[in-house]
Amino acid sequence: MASIVRRAAASRFTFSRLARLSSTNCKPPMPQNPHFPCVDAHAERESRLLSSLSSASSSSQSTKLATDPSSYETGPEPPYARPNPQSYKTYHHPAPLRLAYSDTPLPSFTIAYESWGTLSPSKDNVILLHTGLSASSHAASTPANPAPGWWENFIGPGKALDTNQFHIICTNVIGGCYGSTGPSSIEDATGRPWATRFPIVSVFDMVNAQFHLLDSLGIDKLYASVGCSMGAMQSLAAGWLHPQRVGKIVSISGTARSSPSAVAMRFAQRSVLMADPNWKNGFYYDGLPPHTGMKLARQIATITYRSGPEWDLRFGRQLRAVPETDASSPSTDTNPSPSRPPALCPDFLIETYLDHQGESFCLKYDANSLIYISKAMDLFDMTLPALQALNVRPSGASSAFSQFAYDAPTPTPIPTPTTDRHRTSHSKSHPPPVNPPAYLSELAAGMAPLAHIPTLVLGVQSDILFTVEQQREVADALRMAGNERVSYYELGGVWGHDTFLIDVHNVGGAIRGFLS
């Protein structure tokens, strides 16, 4: 602090001297100060928002914007803006939802969902698809909402999730902002948005809410629980909470225990978001949202979603080719302009890419939902001690839980190959580790309820957020827990964590093979 005090004192001295000089006859030249389009963009966005707000009450324009597909960005993220209640179904649960981390339940909740394919008469062909952090229930286009969904190429006739065979249900998670109850929902007790009075939710709470929906639909057992990223956490949590109701589990680029690196990256995002003066401790719903913080958070997130090798190939050190004032719509022109002098605002294509990703996301998602759901990811931990500290238990019995002791997790013998196709293929090539570290034994103990559920674990070697080591950890823990039907794949490629949104051939192929 001393440095600042002294610097400021020196500067102020300079300025007072300057004032004296100016008042006499010796005016120093006043060079023009530089301007920064990449910073001005925040103020310009704020002005646009303010003027939209002021005309919102009478706005036919706002309705137009919300339904005009051209106002949505394309890309791997859901092209979904403000929820349109006609485009999805909802289930309202009027009773309290017990929460993993809170003694006070959520008094009631609504869950938004969409579905694809036909439910069989015996209701035995249901796949529950879980979303990543910011996705909506709109995983694929529907008659009610023809916009492409976030997993458009994976859902449909003959696709990875084959609608000729399966009835697929996808929900917006509790804590989200696309139709399900979250921080932006109205709290009945106050008539105001929950904001940060909303309780901390866990991945287990998201899944329990989904099972209340399944109950309401009369669906007793899932053919499979499928998810990528945070969806993979939910997929594993579904098997743990309801081991008798889940036929198969698919965990893609997920984890059973968030790593400190991933926590660090999400902490950085929450920190920039919560530092935005517009965040106002979460109580911003009657004014402007923290759009700048959201943009900055998304820029950081984007770094974790892709990988260095992809950027080397895609951008290299190419310079942006468009004027700085067009920062919001970067060109991918391959002709750099080496003659343009460098500036403090974006020079390189990689910078305009990040800027654009932030810009196109910052008004599409509720900031509090981002904070709550990223926190839920951080908290996710299926080691036995962590699970024992929760307020929730596997359904059916606490016995499923009490058969394991933390101090002495049951050592699992290496499975003996049998004639079963799955058992033979997996156990032979991937026995569980002989001398596992302590946390892995705790993870195996925690994941014991999943011991009898065939599970596909798929990860990507270039993923820096859910590393390939974490994929191996999930597979090893399941095998140590006695699961002899673990399918395990690692993908190469340069797309990092986002591979699950892009690599239809390899990701889709593994899913199709596992589900068939």
Added chain:
Amino acid sequence: MASIVRRAAASRFTFSRLARLSSTNCKPPMPQNPHFPCVDAHAERESRLLSSLSSASSSSQSTKLATDPSSYETGPEPPYARPNPQSYKTYHHPAPLRLAYSDTPLPSFTIAYESWGTLSPSKDNVILLHTGLSASSHAASTPANPAPGWWENFIGPGKALDTNQFHIICTNVIGGCYGSTGPSSIEDATGRPWATRFPIVSVFDMVNAQFHLLDSLGIDKLYASVGCSMGAMQSLAAGWLHPQRVGKIVSISGTARSSPSAVAMRFAQRSVLMADPNWKNGFYYDGLPPHTGMKLARQIATITYRSGPEWDLRFGRQLRAVPETDASSPSTDTNPSPSRPPALCPDFLIETYLDHQGESFCLKYDANSLIYISKAMDLFDMTLPALQALNVRPSGASSAFSQFAYDAPTPTPIPTPTTDRHRTSHSKSHPPPVNPPAYLSELAAGMAPLAHIPTLVLGVQSDILFTVEQQREVADALRMAGNERVSYYELGGVWGHDTFLIDVHNVGGAIRGFLS
């Protein structure tokens, strides 16, 4: 935008309805809103700064703070706050400094430096040590400044840079804020701080300024140019600009060409900093600095300086054990408090670690210096086309430059082993690649002036900022350029980029061996 418009409209409707309700007899309960110590910390810091500012003119306290070592943080970063002109030497260059990216030179400059060991009568034992981004010239303690320096354990009698043998000089770089000319310096033409009127500087400019200092000291030739991180860039740049004046080069955890991933990570830091309302386009010197942006930027930077494996070992998923109100001084108590419910502010030790790193740095370094120097790192590129676009050339001749043609870089034959100890050992085990990619040929062509300078390249496999692939790239390009005296080492370990600050045994050993 539509989503916000509609959300805000809905919220406002709710609030007006609430107002009507309140004005009648039906008041909803008003639960207490949560508070967020990790966010309040920014406002508290701001208050402290404001009150310090208001008492600064008469402040004996500020002087006390600046000289009281207990007011400095310890750790790998320099324990250096506001420059104390008694603790280092300065050289003022009254003539213009030609700049790599600007047609207008820097009119004059001052460079701060410190030195260790005795200069030999023939001045042939000089090592120029280059710093990373935020370090000062205070690499090790001196009689004038007994505080430990940023490379304290590497400089001294018998250490990696042996003061019994060498005279070591370290400068604060041009663009910095520890005594050398930078954005916080007064611009003669206006009598005000340069702020963002300061020209874009490059790593080459930093080095040219250093060579003007060497000229003033009568030092014609360096025994070695040594640097880590951005210091390694300077070390390579010194060899390129002044090939006849550099005896040996040491490049540790550096690069000859910043990668898009590293640009992305630094872009994220600049973005959060420039979005701080206190940044004011860089013209903040008469008021508060962008301390919140600096804290957030440092949090992101810290993620890139260390590595996941270290955090797995050091923090794992341990929870913080201290009350939230003490966020600025996290405990490393190994007893987590699993019974404390999770919160949106830091829960995990990794979060308090990042918070603490940001907090302890945010007032120690000038924000504009951070922006300018991180930009200089992004721009660093020793491929021939990039070098040809600069306003600076290797000294002595443009001939050293013109012997290479971009369109047809001279193919370099694989060196033939000779009886020379260095040549034999390096060329045999590490021939240059047979089919190098185009950029590597361009890099070799650009680095041709370094072909005759023995060079140590050392990198760390867990470094995510200056990856091990980039270390191999530097070594390969030098070999392709015909350099037969490249020493190349990769270190394991979990410390990532910061290894050069920590691993005295391995990093120091490699340097000592190479310099002897």
